[in-house]
Amino acid sequence: MSLQVNGYSIYLILLVTIVSSFLLTYLAKGIAHHVGAIDLPNERKVHKIPMPRCGGLAIFGAFLIGYMLYGEPTTQMLSILIGSFIIVLLGFIDDINSIRARTKFFFQIVAAAIVVFYGKTYFTEITFLGLNFNFPYWVNMFISVIYIVAIANAINLIDGLDGLAAGISTIYFATVAIIAFILNKIGGLDIILSLIMLGSTIGFLGHNFPPARIFMGDSGSLFLGFMIAVISLLGFKVATITSLVVPLCILAIPIFDTMFAILRRLLKGESIGKPDKEHFHHQLLKLNFGTRKTILIIYIINILFSAVSIFYTLGDNKLAIAIYVVLMIMLLFLVLKTDILFKHNLKEKKK
Numbered sequence: 001m002s003l004q005v006n007g008y009s010i011y012l013i014l015l016v017t018i019v020s021s022f023l024l025t026y027l028a029k030g031i032a033h034h035v036g037a038i039d040l041p042n043e044r045k046v047h048k049i050p051m052p053r054c055g056g057l058a059i060f061g062a063f064l065i066g067y068m069l070y071g072e073p074t075t076q077m078l079s080i081l082i083g084s085f086i087i088v089l090l091g092f093i094d095d096i097n098s099i100r101a102r103t104k105f106f107f108q109i110v111a112a113a114i115v116v117f118y119g120k121t122y123f124t125e126i127t128f129l130g131l132n133f134n135f136p137y138w139v140n141m142f143i144s145v146i147y148i149v150a151i152a153n154a155i156n157l158i159d160g161l162d163g164l165a166a167g168i169s170t171i172y173f174a175t176v177a178i179i180a181f182i183l184n185k186i187g188g189l190d191i192i193l194s195l196i197m198l199g200s201t202i203g204f205l206g207h208n209f210p211p212a213r214i215f216m217g218d219s220g221s222l223f224l225g226f227m228i229a230v231i232s233l234l235g236f237k238v239a240t241i242t243s244l245v246v247p248l249c250i251l252a253i254p255i256f257d258t259m260f261a262i263l264r265r266l267l268k269g270e271s272i273g274k275p276d277k278e279h280f281h282h283q284l285l286k287l288n289f290g291t292r293k294t295i296l297i298i299y300i301i302n303i304l305f306s307a308v309s310i311f312y313t314l315g316d317n318k319l320a321i322a323i324y325v326v327l328m329i330m331l332l333f334l335v336l337k338t339d340i341l342f343k344h345n346l347k348e349k350k351k
Helices: 010-035 056-070 075-096 101-118 137-158 164-182 189-208 217-238 245-250 252-267 280-286 291-313 317-336 342-350
Strands: 126-128 131-133
Touching (some): 075 101, 075 189, 101 217, 137 164, 137 252, 164 245, 164 291, 189 217, 217 245, 245 291, 252 280, 252 317, 280 291
Antiparallel strands (some): 126 131
């Protein structure tokens, strides 16, 4: 098994991006204080002291350094750079002064459309649990834009606890890299970007793991979600990602949490964009797990879901499905012990 990608050692790629991200985070802290991008505690927040955000600038900076050193210039990559710049700039502005949800959604669609239409990065077919769905190319493009925006917002929504979004993203990038090496698919853009993003998120975690000294803000969570979606689309091009099951399994927790957040708010007659303190990680905190234990529990669950995707890719579908069923039962058990959806709404109705 080769430990090189495009002639570069994976250890060197990881080392450079980890160190770059770790050091750039100090700069991001200074920028946050300078522009007033400070997250103040309130009744909805978990943290108790003012915290600098826009740490996503450090992740993005390390990503750019990694690409300039180890990437190759292509039209596809140019579209990703343009789209990611729009996403990071959008998040950075929102970290300073909140932007209306509609405005954020519009620019997210623009960034995704650039990758899909200009970069020609989209689903050519959708495979799920052995079923193949073939649509006209323009439908595939439309689905791809929605997919990128949805994943970006899923990671953004789950970014409510120290080290949570960065940790889940790290697990995703590591899993894609592992799958690529197992399948010997190590020459594609998806693997080089996965390694660059893996190093960038690990370096930031050095500052963001609880107790955090900085938050990534929307500049980070939207960028990570954007890159996760883009890398999965690239993986379909080179067959690193053999089915939609793979990214959906790795991202089970943020997708699960987003679905419940939308349903919870609809049941309460609220806007689906209204923030609250009833997310999955908040529910674990209510069960008297501390911040660090909550993070580690979610990490472990996510790693197990990642194992499902690896087994599925290797063709061991029976084992993958068995693990998936067990994990879903575990999640259901946890949900039934919380008020993430139903109990909370019953309390609201009684008032």
